[in-house]
Every structure is written in C-alpha cells, then in structure tokens.
Amino acid sequence: MLERFPAWRISLSAALHHNRSQPQSRYVQLATVRKNGQPANRTLVFRGFLEHRDQLQFITDQRSAKVEQIAEHSWGEICWYFAKTREQFRILGKLSLISAEEDNSELQTVRHTLWQNLSDKARSQFTWPHPAKSRESESERFDTNLSADIPPSSYFCLLLLTPSEVDHLTLRGNPQNRWKYWQNQDLIWQSQAVNP
C-alpha cells in the first residue's frame, strides 16, 4: 500500500535529499519555553520520521533542561535551515517524551532501536556526569565508547515532535516563495502560498 505524505513532508524530503552532502543538514534548532516563561533554543540531530507517522524523531538525555521545560509546556518549534538550497522550514508542534518508563511497547521498541543505531560515541554520552552541572575533573568519567550490546541508558529518551503548522520559505527564486501548511479540524493538511 502506498503511503500518502502531506505536501510539506514531500518538500522537506526533497530538501534533505538535495542537501545530503552536508552532515549539518540534519541539524535543527528546537525552541521551547522555560518554566519562567523565557524561550530556550538548542541544536538537535534529526533522527528520521516515526514509521508510518509524520512525527519527527529526536533523542535527549532525561537530565537535560529541555525535559523539564517540555513537561511544563509541551509545544516546540523547530527551525531548519538548509544552506545549500537556501530554504527554511519552521515546524510547530507538540513534543512528547518516550523515556525508559514508557508503557507503549511499540514506542519502547523504537527507543531501543534508536539506541542501537547510535554511534558508540553518541551512546557513551548518556553515561557522562550530569549535563550543565559544574565540570567533573576526572576524565575517566567521560567514556567515549559504549557498545550497542549495552541496554539503553535509563537517561536515554526518544523525543517526538507532532507537527501542527509548517512554514516553508525558499530564498532562491525572484522573488522568494513561502507556503503555510496547517491541519484543519479533521486533521487534514491545508496549504496556502503567502507573501515571503
């Protein structure tokens, strides 16, 4: 059976394809809101779409400040700039965290698979001392290799973004082009060309 993707996802897949020579084309900036109402913003690596879903996968350490922020305010917006094709996607949506305690067995399986697919170096970061706390001086606390045979760290979380609005801007073209995408009440994606 053919899957039907929303139009924004087809444009995003094209951008990922055309920019694939640049590893940083899979890096996005995620904005969240802190407990005190101030915004926060950091770079994350896009880990593909959840199978048969339009949800974007990321990973995070449960000790990271964003986990506390998301527990309070579950909305996030990623900004994704593709340097080679000079286009930007802004994706607003709800964030959900799949931790070691997740009961949904399908999502728990996805969490395990993502853990196994990480590099040894990326995996090892979840065994490091508490992020953003005063620097630990013993370098042996920062192992840089952790084999895939080790089960997922209890700090290792899957982070899902469920898009509800997308803004796509292309700087190429004369003038630029910009489209808005949103879901109607039946969750059907709508789109409109707007002024850049």
Place this chain on the structure above:
Amino acid sequence: MLERFPAWRISLSAALHHNRSQPQSRYVQLATVRKNGQPANRTLVFRGFLEHRDQLQFITDQRSAKVEQIAEHSWGEICWYFAKTREQFRILGKLSLISAEEDNSELQTVRHTLWQNLSDKARSQFTWPHPAKSRESESERFDTNLSADIPPSSYFCLLLLTPSEVDHLTLRGNPQNRWKYWQNQDLIWQSQAVNP
C-alpha cells in the same frame, strides 16, 4: 583606548573568524514566545555588534510576527551553530526594537547606517506586500532592487539582543567542552566550565 570584551565574545569572534568561509555562519536561529505561550523560531542574519556595546544587531520588518511577540515577551534566545568548527553558542537576552519612531538619535543613526549597508535586494523586501499574508499575484509588487539613496522604509527596524546568559559547547575534543557565562548583580560577566 582598548576595549575589554567579555570572554564569551572573544570565543564568538574566534568562531566567526574560523567559519568566515561559510556565508551561513552569520545565520542564527532566534526563539521567542508567542502571545498564546507557544514558542516561535526563525533564522536571522547577524549584523555585527553595536559599536562599543555587547549587543547583537539584527534587522526585521515591523509587520513580522516576531515584532508583536517581542512587544509582549521581550526575552529571546539565539542558537548559533558553526558547522566548520562544530560549536554552538546559545545566547539568552532581552530584545529591543528600534523602529522609525525611535527617539534615541544615536540608535536612529545606527538604523539608518544599517539600511544603507544592506544590499539593494535586501532593502527591497521592506517594500513588498505584508509578509505571511495570502500571496499577492502581481509580480511587480515584489521589486528586487532598491537603491541606498531611498530613505529607510518605515517598516525597517533594528533589533538588538542584550545578552544576559551564554552557553558555549564545542563538539570537537574528547570529551566535548562546555562553558556557561552569566552576569552578576554588578553586571560583571562570570564563567564556569560545566559538563557537556
């Protein structure tokens, strides 16, 4: 007289220098908070520091959604990823808008100078129809050349970010390195090495 820059600014200047071959190294993502409490995130071009100040300069169209957001919640956080040197700066601070109505003559002069230094193409965007509204079909509404002799568009604003916290992460190195910078009550910058 020698100017003394805070330590984070010296690191940021080094990053800008080492990544200068990539035009997108001057692109940052700015997170703000919408009226409804949701975060927003978009790419902006860094336009240098305000002379003799540690404030970062950006420009914006007064009709842009971020202007309304900043009027309500003046805090913003930029996320700045440098692909070549693999390092990230997160800069949290207060945003202030210098519009055509600004009374401070020094800042008004800065606004005029920035306008003159823009490319003809960048200047022309401030004459385009209202951003993010339904697309105007007449292509002549989207001029792409506006000479520097034309006075600044009334929509042209200078946007200043006054940093209060900086987080600098370098992915190179084994393990990674991370520093936090913040101002004490006397507005003197403090710093600490933290776990990545």
